[in-house]
Every structure is written in C-alpha cells, then in structure tokens.
Amino acid sequence: MTASDRFQASYLIETPLDPALVAEVMAGEQSCGTFTRVEGETDDLRARARATVTEIVELPPADQPSLPNAWLRRKRVHGPYRRARVTIAFPVVNVGANLPTLASVVAGNLYDLGEVTGLRLEQITLPATYRGRFDKPKHGIAGTRRLTGVSKGALVGSIIKPNVGLDAEETAALVARLCAAGVDFIKDDEISADPDHAPLARRIPAVLTAIKRHQDATGKHVMMAFNITDETDAMRRHADLIVQHGGSCAMVSLNWCGFSAVTTLRRSTDLALHGHRNGFGAISRHPLLGIGFQAYQALWRLAGVDHMHVHGLQGKFAQENDEVVGSARDCVRPLAEGCDDRVLPAFSSGQSAATVQATFDAIGHADLLFMAGGGIMAHPGGPAAGVTSIRQAWDAVTSGIALDHASREHPELRQALATFGQSA
Incomplete structure (x- = not known):
C-alpha cells in the first residue's frame, strides 16, 4: 500500500502503559480490530484494512493523570503517566469520501479508551488524491x-x-x-x-x-x-x-x-x-x-x-x-x-x-x-x-x-x- 492510499493522524497521548502498546490499540480500535483478534480477521484483511503506527516520539512523563480513568483504577494501574506523540496511517479505502466517518475514524472512540489518561487529535495529513475527493472552498x-x-x-x-x-x-x-x-x-x-x-x-x-x-x-x-x-x-x-x-x-x-x-x-x-x-x-x-x-x-x-x-x-x-x-x-x-x-x-x-x-x-x-x-x-x-x-x-x-x-x-x-x- 502506497502513501497515496493512506491518510495520517497525529495525537498527543498520556498513559501509564507503554505508549507503543497503546498506539497499536488505537490503530486497531479505529480500523479492523478490537481488544482481541476475532474470527474473520485474517492476515489478508489486516494487510488491506488495518491502520498502522508510523511514528512514536516519547515526551517527559507526568506524575498525575490529566483525566480520570475508571478502567485503570479497576486494574490498579498507576503512574508515572507517560506522554508521547503518536502518528497513525489509515487506509483511505476504509473511509472513502465520507466526512462524518473520517471524523469518527480519526477521533471517535479514541477519547474513551481505557488505556489513556489523556488524548488529543493534533493534526491530519491527507494525500492529494484523497483530498481531491472532498469539497473545496468555492471562494x-x-x-x-x-x-x-x-x-x-x-x-x-x-x-x-x-x-x-x-x-x-x-x-x-x-x-x-x-x-x-x-x-x-x-x-x-x-x-x-x-x-x-x-x-x-x-x-x-x-x-x-x-x-x-x-x-x-x-x-x-x-x-x-x-x-x-x-x-x-x-x-x-x-x-x-x-x-x-x-x-x-x-x-x-x-x-x-x-x-x-x-x-x-x-x-x-x-x-x-x-x-x-x-x-x-x-x-x-x-x-x-x-x-x-x-x-x-x-x-x-x-x-x-x-x-x-x-x-x-x-x-x-x-x-x-x-x-x-x-x-x-x-x-x-x-x-x-x-x-x-x-x-x-x-x-x-x-x-x-x-x-x-x-x-x-x-x-x-x-x-x-x-x-x-x-x-x-x-x-x-x-x-x-x-x-x-x-x-x-x-x-x-x-x-x-x-x-x-x-x-x-x-x-x-x-x-x-x-x-x-x-x-x-
């Protein structure tokens, strides 16, 4: 799959877990996966539909979580709370020229993930061919x-x-x-x-x-x-x-x-x-x-x-x-x-x-x-x-x-x- 077949979204995340692990959870959650591999999720399907993590840049951690998290509390997971900038590439074919779905893919359930105590969508990068499928300003x-x-x-x-x-x-x-x-x-x-x-x-x-x-x-x-x-x-x-x-x-x-x-x-x-x-x-x-x-x-x-x-x-x-x-x-x-x-x-x-x-x-x-x-x-x-x-x-x-x-x-x-x- 070429660069023109994927769009990218970059995030700032905070988590007491390994940011690389959390980034993979994010990529799976917003493409073909869930918290566990399911029937029908073949290697071929994953190759064409799964989002991929393209970059992780870890930042200084925090002592306290930015947001409350009952999931982590139930699991008795505590800080330090690691922060990182994460970039994920999503297959264009998963979305098509559908703006509400594009928004739900790059954001959506990510804000509710149990693994994070903070998550912010910071940037969206689009290949020219994909951008061309959406409306442009008329003026x-x-x-x-x-x-x-x-x-x-x-x-x-x-x-x-x-x-x-x-x-x-x-x-x-x-x-x-x-x-x-x-x-x-x-x-x-x-x-x-x-x-x-x-x-x-x-x-x-x-x-x-x-x-x-x-x-x-x-x-x-x-x-x-x-x-x-x-x-x-x-x-x-x-x-x-x-x-x-x-x-x-x-x-x-x-x-x-x-x-x-x-x-x-x-x-x-x-x-x-x-x-x-x-x-x-x-x-x-x-x-x-x-x-x-x-x-x-x-x-x-x-x-x-x-x-x-x-x-x-x-x-x-x-x-x-x-x-x-x-x-x-x-x-x-x-x-x-x-x-x-x-x-x-x-x-x-x-x-x-x-x-x-x-x-x-x-x-x-x-x-x-x-x-x-x-x-x-x-x-x-x-x-x-x-x-x-x-x-x-x-x-x-x-x-x-x-x-x-x-x-x-x-x-x-x-x-x-x-x-x-x-x-x-």
Whole structure:
C-alpha cells in the first residue's frame, strides 16, 4: 500500500502503559480490530484494512493523570503517566469520501479508551488524491477578495452589536451606517440567527436593500454574513433568500450544525460560507483532550467552508497568542500538495488598530479578515474614524512603518492607539 492510499493522524497521548502498546490499540480500535483478534480477521484483511503506527516520539512523563480513568483504577494501574506523540496511517479505502466517518475514524472512540489518561487529535495529513475527493472552498481568499473588491491588504470587518434585540429595520440601519463607515465585511453575531424580533425572512431583504443602496452609490459591495444556523432545509431556504436579494455570504455555527449539514449547504449554494467555530473551546482548551485547530480546520475545509474564525491576538478570549497565530497559519496552508484550498482566517475578539502591529508581526501577511466591534463603533471619532484607523494601521505595518510613527500623521490612528492601546 502506497502513501497515496493512506491518510495520517497525529495525537498527543498520556498513559501509564507503554505508549507503543497503546498506539497499536488505537490503530486497531479505529480500523479492523478490537481488544482481541476475532474470527474473520485474517492476515489478508489486516494487510488491506488495518491502520498502522508510523511514528512514536516519547515526551517527559507526568506524575498525575490529566483525566480520570475508571478502567485503570479497576486494574490498579498507576503512574508515572507517560506522554508521547503518536502518528497513525489509515487506509483511505476504509473511509472513502465520507466526512462524518473520517471524523469518527480519526477521533471517535479514541477519547474513551481505557488505556489513556489523556488524548488529543493534533493534526491530519491527507494525500492529494484523497483530498481531491472532498469539497473545496468555492471562494476562499481569492474569491472573497473578488466579491468585496479588496485586491490587497487586510479586509476590515465588523459585527452587528447589540448582539440581539435589534429588529430587521434597526439592523438594516446599523448595516447602512457600517457601510458608510467603509467596512468590507459585516457579520451577524453567532447567537443571532432567526429570532422572533428579526426573522431572516425580514432581515435579509432589509439589510441587503441597504447594502445595495450603498453599492449603487459607491460601487462597493459590502459582504454581509447572515447567520443562517438552523436545520439543513431551513439553511438552504435562507441561503436561497440571500442569493435572491443579491447577497454573497452566509454564516454557519459549524459545531452545532455538523459536517453533514454544512456539506449539504456547500453543495446547494454558491455563497461564501463563513465558518464560525463557537463551541470550539469545549473540545480544545484542555491540553490533553479534544482536537487541536489544525485537525479541526482540516475537517471543516473538507466540508467546503471559505472563512474560519481564529480569534484574535491580545483579545478577550482564553487562547494564547501563539495558538491564534498557529491557527491563522493553518488556514492559509494547503491541505495537500498542489491544492489551492486556502481559507480566509477571520480575526475577531477585542481587535482594534492597536492590535494590528502584533497581528502582522506574528502572521507576516495581510490575507485575513480583521473584524472589530468596539474598535470601530467605540472609536472617539465615530465608526468611520474607527475603520480609517484600522486601515491606517495596516497600511503602516505592511509598509514597515511603526504605528507610533504613523500616528503622528493620522489623527484617527492616534486616537485609536490612545483609546485602545492600553489593552494591547
């Protein structure tokens, strides 16, 4: 079996047992085996269907287990708790082009194995031929730039605030104000989808009328990501409504819709799909449990999303800056050789002109969506000055000019640094 016939998954594991033994258990559990060899599990079958361990790198052990484990307790097995990075290769033929099954193979029951006191899926590596069997972003970075008319530099966006409570007409008025301020992108909050006070059936036409009016006056199409998170048929209906009224983007709360629904949505619409990761912390914050962002975004890119949230540097959430940086880099790294399937990393969470320097220094490029709520709406000069300050900051850093130096010539940037810089 060649490399193109297998995909790989890498894990961080913790166990009081021999990591090599545990890795073999993992490989068997997620392919043709179980805790013991069974009737029908011939050598020929194992040769074509069994996963294989390709690498084990042992790390320093821990004195205490990261997670409780009744199986080990019953067997009176104690520490030290050995840690290792394990890579397993799985036969492509076991899965086919089936995203929910792929996810269950690389994760699934592994989290419940009695042999481990910690397990985290960290990376998925796919051969190009296998990656080609799944959906790709219909727009990604290049397509989003075409739709918004932003050929270079960071795309500047904002979020509807208040999060909920505005009716359709009030939302449209706020969108018109943000369009006039000069944003490239606006999105609903993840908790505002189809509420009684602003149902999508009213909000979509009202908001897109405001966007069309702005486009007619300026030639600028502002991309609006309507949160259509719902059951699959409702999402498809709402996506059709967005298209009917001239919109270009829909937002989906990925974790709560699931791979099947998002894949179906992708195949039924040409809209850009803005993937919101809310809930990701529940499966990622513990260092020895869940899924790391590289593996997470790889799976969702196979569903065909165009944008992925990565949070923001120096933001209001719990992630370390290094994790945000790594997530953004994952988004712009092709999943397989020769495949242009990059997605637009979406920065948000406490962002303003004051966080631009740190973002650019860490990322090194401007192929990203930089969203600010308070950083735009709370700027002392008003929303237009907030947007201008962010653009001034990005122009400066991409030209190699320090923000404090650029702020001497740009009052909007100077005000933003004075107002928001204390949290930077």
